[in-house]
Amino acid sequence: MIDLFNNFYKGKRVLVTGHTGFKGSWLSIWLHELGAEVVGVGLDPYSEKDNFVLSGIGKKIKVDIRADIRGGEKMKQIFAEYQPEIVFHLAAQPLVRLSYDIPVETYEVNVMGTIHVMEAIRSTPSVKVGVMITTDKCYDNCEQLKGYVETDPFGGYDPYSSSKGAAEVAIQSWRRSFFNPSDYGKKHHVSLASVRAGNVIGGGDWAKDRIIPDCIRALETTGIIEIRSPKAVRPWEHVLEPLSGYMLLAQKMWEKPTEFCEGWNFGPEQESVLTVWEVASSIIDNFGFGELKDVSNPNALHEAKLLMLNINKAKTRLGWYPRLNAKQTAKLTSDWYKRYKTENVYDLCVEEINNFVG
Ligand SMILES: NC(=O)c1ccc[n+]([C@@H]2O[C@H](COP(=O)([O-])OP(=O)(O)OC[C@H]3O[C@@H](n4cnc5c(N)ncnc54)[C@H](O)[C@@H]3O)[C@@H](O)[C@H]2O)c1
Numbered sequence: 001m002i003d004l005f006n007n008f009y010k011g012k013r014v015l016v017t018g019h020t021g022f023k024g025s026w027l028s029i030w031l032h033e034l035g036a037e038v039v040g041v042g043l044d045p046y047s048e049k050d051n052f053v054l055s056g057i058g059k060k061i062k063v064d065i066r067a068d069i070r071g072g073e074k075m076k077q078i079f080a081e082y083q084p085e086i087v088f089h090l091a092a093q094p095l096v097r098l099s100y101d102i103p104v105e106t107y108e109v110n111v112m113g114t115i116h117v118m119e120a121i122r123s124t125p126s127v128k129v130g131v132m133i134t135t136d137k138c139y140d141n142c143e144q145l146k147g148y149v150e151t152d153p154f155g156g157y158d159p160y161s162s163s164k165g166a167a168e169v170a171i172q173s174w175r176r177s178f179f180n181p182s183d184y185g186k187k188h189h190v191s192l193a194s195v196r197a198g199n200v201i202g203g204g205d206w207a208k209d210r211i212i213p214d215c216i217r218a219l220e221t222t223g224i225i226e227i228r229s230p231k232a233v234r235p236w237e238h239v240l241e242p243l244s245g246y247m248l249l250a251q252k253m254w255e256k257p258t259e260f261c262e263g264w265n266f267g268p269e270q271e272s273v274l275t276v277w278e279v280a281s282s283i284i285d286n287f288g289f290g291e292l293k294d295v296s297n298p299n300a301l302h303e304a305k306l307l308m309l310n311i312n313k314a315k316t317r318l319g320w321y322p323r324l325n326a327k328q329t330a331k332l333t334s335d336w337y338k339r340y341k342t343e344n345v346y347d348l349c350v351e352e353i354n355n356f357v358g
Contacts (some may be wrong), residue, residue, distance in 0.1 A: 001033050001350070002357045004244060008251045010035035010094040013083060017069055017117060018090035020045045022205040023053035025134075026239050028061055029089060029349045030247070037062045039082045039129060041069070042091055044194030051204020052346035069113035075120040077301075086250050089117045091131045092164075094184070098207045099160035100301055110163035111170060112164040118174045121190060125162045129253045130179075130192045131246050136235060136267060136309050137161035137197055147235075147310035148288050150263040157302055168194055182345070183260035191257035193249060197242035198235030198267040198309055200277075201329065203336020203352070204345075205239075211276055215283045216337045218264040230277040233306045237268040237322060240356040245320045264318070272326040282326065286334035309358070323356060333358070 001261045003009075014027065014031050019040030031038050034245030038061035045052045058064040063082065067074050069091045092110050093099065099106040114132060121127045136345035142157025154169060171194045175181075179190040211227075218225040239305040246267035253260045277292065284290040314320045332352055341346055 003353055004357050005034065005247060005251050006014070009068045009247070010253070011037065012085055013039065014086045014088065015039045015041065015079070015082065015084035016088045016090065017041045017140045018092065019064070020050070020052045020058070021090065022202070022207065023052060023200060023239055023243065024090045024143060025050065025057055025204060026202065026349065027090070027243050027246070028054060028057050029245060029346065030353055032057065032060055033353065039065065039084055041061050041065045041067050041078060043068065048265045049206055049207055050242040051345065054340060055349055056206065056346055068124060069116055070108055072116040072119060076123050079120040079124040082122065085119070085126055086129045086254070086278055087121055087127055088131050088133065088246060088250070089114065090228065093160070095207060095209060096137070096156070096158050096160045096303055097301060099158055099163070101279065103159035104160045105338055106165070107163045111166045114280050115170055119151060120191070121192070123179055128189055128191065128257065129250050130190060131250050132171050132192065132194045133246070134164045134168050134194050134196050136196050136198050137304070137306055138164040140165070141304045141307060143304065143306045145306070147308035148265070149265070149310045150265055150313055152234055157304065170349070175261060179261065181261055184258050191261040192261045193253060195239050195242070195246055195249065196265050196309065197265065198237050200239050200242060201236055201333050202239030202331060203340065203349070211279055212283065212333060215280050219287055223239045223290050224293050225280050225284070225290060227276055227298060228295060228297070229303060230275060230294050230296060231274070231305070232274070232276050232303065233273060234268040234338070235273050235307065235309050236279055236326065236329060236355070237272060238324050238354060241268065241322050241324065242266040245314060245318070248318055248320050264314050265309040265311050266320065269325070272322070272329065273308050274326060279330070282330035283334055286331055287338065331358050355356070
């Protein structure tokens with residue numbers, strides 16, 4: 001595999017929260033392939049069809065721990081036992097519509113869970129880098145046409161978005177109070193950043209009310225894909241795009257701990273900012289069959305209509321850039337779902353990572 005990070009991850013102890021989830025399973029596979037010792041902390045996977053289960057990554061990494069990030073003492077215990085050097089915190093309740101049903105739990109996991117992970121970082125001197133994953137939805141969305149920049153105010157209409165806005169506020173506070181770059185080397189040795197991706201798509205995601213899983217479920221049954229918000233515009237990106245950004249950022253933070261401990265957007269280029277209808281159509285094009293049905297309802301729960309990220313900062317200061325255009329993103333995503341039933345899924349993921357980095 002081409003190593004975009006010059007052997008940086010080889011032998012590093014990396015703790016990934018949410019490793020059983022969609023993004024976390026891909027990150028764990030990529031880190032494992034680069035020679036990192038991955039410690040995964042998460043809940044049980046949601047289904048037997050998840051990328052985590054089918055790829056068997058849980059059996060390949062150093063340790064696969066099932067624990068709840070809301071347990072502060074347990075987190076500290078795990079960190080003390082495995083002494084991670086780099087932490088990627090992805091564990092969350094990540095669904096907007098579900099957050100209307102379980103707002104309290106969404107806040108408990110996304111805000112208090114994040115705080116417990118930061119406290120575990122604080123109590124574990126081996127940790128040098130913490131990359132905290134929030135979302136593009138952490139910004140106060142005023143449905144503006146231009147993309148949000150990292151200094152825009154946090155906010156959020158629904159409980160999920162606002163919980164991630166609140167997590168951002170907490171991360172900023174912990175950085176100022178406990179991991180302040182001006183105290184680096186004197187009071188602490190931690191570089192802490194937060195990262196915000198767009199709408200992430202790719203193989204192995206089966207979450208409810210997300211467009212790609214909805215498309216695949218429909219294509220595997222009726223062939224008719226029901227679209228709730230056909231005109232909603234989102235920054236779509238393949239899962240490997242933000243992951244490449246998180247990994248590059250962690251490397252830079254390791255090398256220059258006080259220079260990169262900030263918020264970062266890792267979204268797609270403007271041409272990948274498409275409507276839900278367009279994205280679903282591109283999946284149909286790749287499968288060669290299927291049909292879209294507009295089921296929009298004016299009384300539906302509020303979901304943002306327009307959301308874009310400005311990624312100039314990551315481009316200029318990190319030298320990161322999105323590698324895939326919208327067509328390639330749809331193809332890579334569709335390929336996984338076309339092949340997962342008949343092929344070795346771990347090898348399939350590695351092949352996709354190889355295609356991506358090559
Ligand atoms: N998928 C996207 O489009 C997207 C976009 C932007 C940001 N994000 C963020 O990326 C991260 C990963 O998202 P995903 O799409 O992979 O979600 P996912 O639902 O597939 O995975 C979530 C992971 O968090 C774990 N988790 C949930 N509650 C937990 C708890 N209480 N204790 C321990 N672990 C817990 C789950 O077990 C799972 O491993 C989340 O923080 C999410 O908010 C996702």
